[in-house]
Amino acid sequence: MPDPQPQSVWQRRFVLTWLLAPALLWLLLLIILPHVDLAVLSLRQRVAPHVYNPSLLQFRTFFTEPLYWQVFVRTAIISALATALTLLVAFPAAWVITKVARGRASSLLFVVCLIPFWVSETVRALGWLILLRESGVLPALLVKLRLTAMPVELLYHDATILVGLVYTSLLFMVVPLVNSLESLDNALIEAAYNLGANGFAILRHIVIPHAAPGITAGCIIVFMLTLGNYLTPTLLGGKNSQWFTELIYTQFIVRFNWEQGAAFGFLLLGLSTAMVAVGLRLSGQRFVDVMRRT
Amino acid sequence: MSTPDLAVERLVKQFADHRAVDELSFAVERGSFFSILGPSGCGKTTLLRMIAGFIVPDGGAIQIGGRSMQGVSPNRRPVNMVFQQLALFPMMSVGENVAFGLARRGLDKAQRRKRAEAMLERVGLAGAAHKRVDELSGGQRQRVAIARSMVLEPTLLLLDEPLGALDLKLREHMKIELKQLQASFGTTFVYITHDQSEALVLSDHVAVMNRGRFEQLGTPQDLYYQPATAFVAAFVGANNRISGRVTRRDGELADITTAEGWVVCARQSGSCRVGDAAAAFVRPEVASLERASDQLPADYLKFGGQVQSLLFDGANSAVLLNEERSGFEFRVALPQTGRFADLKVGERVYFGFDPQRAICFAGGEAPMHA
Numbered sequence: 009m010p011d012p013q014p015q016s017v018w019q020r021r022f023v024l025t026w027l028l029a030p031a032l033l034w035l036l037l038l039i040i041l042p043h044v045d046l047a048v049l050s051l052r053q054r055v056a057p058h059v060y061n062p063s064l065l066q067f068r069t070f071f072t073e074p075l076y077w078q079v080f081v082r083t084a085i086i087s088a089l090a091t092a093l094t095l096l097v098a099f100p101a102a103w104v105i106t107k108v109a110r111g112r113a114s115s116l117l118f119v120v121c122l123i124p125f126w127v128s129e130t131v132r133a134l135g136w137l138i139l140l141r142e143s144g145v146l147p148a149l150l151v152k153l154r155l156t157a158m159p160v161e162l163l164y165h166d167a168t169i170l171v172g173l174v175y176t177s178l179l180f181m182v183v184p185l186v187n188s189l190e191s192l193d194n195a196l197i198e199a200a201y202n203l204g205a206n207g208f209a210i211l212r213h214i215v216i217p218h219a220a221p222g223i224t225a226g227c228i229i230v231f232m233l234t235l236g237n238y239l240t241p242t243l244l245g246g247k248n249s250q251w252f253t254e255l256i257y258t259q260f261i262v263r264f265n266w267e268q269g270a271a272f273g274f275l276l277l278g279l280s281t282a283m284v285a286v287g288l289r290l291s292g293q294r295f296v297d298v299m300r301r302t
Numbered sequence: 303m304s305t306p307d308l309a310v311e312r313l314v315k316q317f318a319d320h321r322a323v324d325e326l327s328f329a330v331e332r333g334s335f336f337s338i339l340g341p342s343g344c345g346k347t348t349l350l351r352m353i354a355g356f357i358v359p360d361g362g363a364i365q366i367g368g369r370s371m372q373g374v375s376p377n378r379r380p381v382n383m384v385f386q387q388l389a390l391f392p393m394m395s396v397g398e399n400v401a402f403g404l405a406r407r408g409l410d411k412a413q414r415r416k417r418a419e420a421m422l423e424r425v426g427l428a429g430a431a432h433k434r435v436d437e438l439s440g441g442q443r444q445r446v447a448i449a450r451s452m453v454l455e456p457t458l459l460l461l462d463e464p465l466g467a468l469d470l471k472l473r474e475h476m477k478i479e480l481k482q483l484q485a486s487f488g489t490t491f492v493y494i495t496h497d498q499s500e501a502l503v504l505s506d507h508v509a510v511m512n513r514g515r516f517e518q519l520g521t522p523q524d525l526y527y528q529p530a531t532a533f534v535a536a537f538v539g540a541n542n543r544i545s546g547r548v549t550r551r552d553g554e555l556a557d558i559t560t561a562e563g564w565v566v567c568a569r570q571s572g573s574c575r576v577g578d579a580a581a582a583f584v585r586p587e588v589a590s591l592e593r594a595s596d597q598l599p600a601d602y603l604k605f606g607g608q609v610q611s612l613l614f615d616g617a618n619s620a621v622l623l624n625e626e627r628s629g630f631e632f633r634v635a636l637p638q639t640g641r642f643a644d645l646k647v648g649e650r651v652y653f654g655f656d657p658q659r660a661i662c663f664a665g666g667e668a669p670m671h672a
Contacts (some may be wrong), residue, residue: 196386204407
């Protein structure tokens with residue numbers, strides 16, 4: 009092949025730059041700049057009005073104040089739990105959509121998964137309030153069925169938060185799972201069955217290895233969304249929710265301590281990065297492969 | 303005779319308004335290579351999947367190795383299957399593919415490895431156990447698929463058109479290899495295909511299937527030389543099909559007259575009545591070609607014709623002639639001697655055949671292709 013003309017190389021670069029410009033601008037203005045600013049904020053200490061010194065005080069506060077790091081760990085554990093539960097709920101759903109239902113039924117089921125997401129997260133969370141609050145539908149039903157003597161408060165428990173988080177995240181797990189299960193050739197399942205495998209062996213040796221990139225992608229997305237979720241834990245967990253994003257909100261908005269809030273923000277970023285890295289290492293996958301295959 | 307490895311009795315499968323398998327009964331002898339040959343949609347895949355257990359029959363019985371398969375799930379049948387697209391597990395190495403079934407039987411790792419490697423060696427893939435499936439060529443994958451099934455020592459190996467995905471040259475090669483593998487294993491093979499040459503070359507017995515039934519079950523030679531129905535005559539091997547009406551009967555021979563008024567004579571299969579619609583079949587190699595009419599044997603039916611096109615294909619070369627009065631397109635195989643190497647399109651020649659070696663069937667229907 010002859011060498012491309014210098015001019016055409018220049019032209020191609022010009023076109024490429026313009027095509028990428030919106031994405032690069034978005035990255036710069038909304039991701040990089042705020043983070044640089046937050047980094048600066050988190051690493052300084054106010055010593056007098058408008059006088060700041062470089063300091064690690066905010067990070068020290070985080071580790072010395074038990075409430076902060078306990079909420080941090082609690083958020084991480086509940087998020088991981090919610091991710092695992094979402095996977096358990098979404099996998100059978102994705103399996104039915106791709107391998108059991110045929111044609112129209114399959115697309116219909118997928119739409120059913122999608123429909124709740126046409127409603128805003130706030131409204132959906134309020135829906136849970138109507139169902140679960142002490143004077144709500146479910147406690148009244150329990151009394152009617154004589155399972156409880158008095159209406160019980162079903163809101164403001166950790167389990168309530170989990171239910172809400174799983175519900176909110178379901179679609180983000182179903183989509184990558186459906187994608188990866190769709191590409192699984194049914195003949196492979198039949199071949200395994202024919203070679204003497206039972207349902208569990210097929211799941212373990214054929215289906216899960218094939219769907220692994222989809223499972224990993226879904227888990228990463230759901231974990232990040234859950235960890236950074238503010239609305240659902242706050243509304244369903246009430247005052248007891250103790251979600252780390254709430255602490256960040258409090259620091260920025262209530263306490264007006266932007267330095268502390270920025271430090272918390274970075275700690276959360278570090279946590280999600282670390283958990284994703286651990287998850288990838290445990291499942292033996294590479295981030296780039298996972299993202300490309302889903 | 304010992305118990306057949308596969309015995310099928312009055313097997314039925316109905317799909318909505320169409321009967322895929324229609325009261326089939328047959329038996330496959332131990333250690334034989336049995337083929338089911340038929341056009342697509344004839345029900346052969348449905349039949350195979352019922353034997354494997356993937357489809358539940360609506361009626362009838364299947365016995366494998368003398369044991370009824372009623373209610374036995376696919377993973378508990380003494381049957382293994384080589385799938386059309388092979389269905390090798392891409393997430394596993396070649397060795398793991400072969401050892402998969404052994405692992406399901408609970409063999410320990412060392413034994414699995416030993417037996418998988420021995421089996422791979424047997425199919426000519428020694429040392430390939432650690433390779434990835436996508437590193438293998440088409441023919442090698444074929445052998446892995448067979449090894450993966452054979453390592454379980456099934457009573458019956460089912461093969462669902464496994465050569466269909468290969469290119470022609472490799473297919474020819476794999477045909478021979480498959481036959482040799484079957485002979486060396488001695489396992490009963492049940493092979494389905496729409497390719498008559500695969501069925502003829504490989505099999506001890508072939509069943510020609512059409513619309514859910516067997517048209518004929520016999521040795522490849524039987525099917526070729528003594529087709530039982532017009533469908534078999536048209537489907538197995540090349541044949542000239544001359545459709546018309548029976549105009550005269552003379553012992554076992556009958557005259558068939560085409561709509562254009564061409565009269566040929568052929569041996570009757572079954573019995574035709576004068577006036578019946580009928581079709582005569584003449585194989586291209588049964589007919590002879592000469593430049594002069596008197597060079598054809600005296601007892602032959604003789605016709606004049608004009609060369610329409612020359613179909614050179616080495617040993618399978620043939621010539622298409624137009625019979626001079628009716629314009630009927632007739633195919634004659636060219637002799638191997640190269641005697642007609644100088645034949646030209648448009649040349650006037652004579653052709654003829656022994657009516658005893660032509661065969662006719664009553665009835666008008668038969669497939670358009672073949």
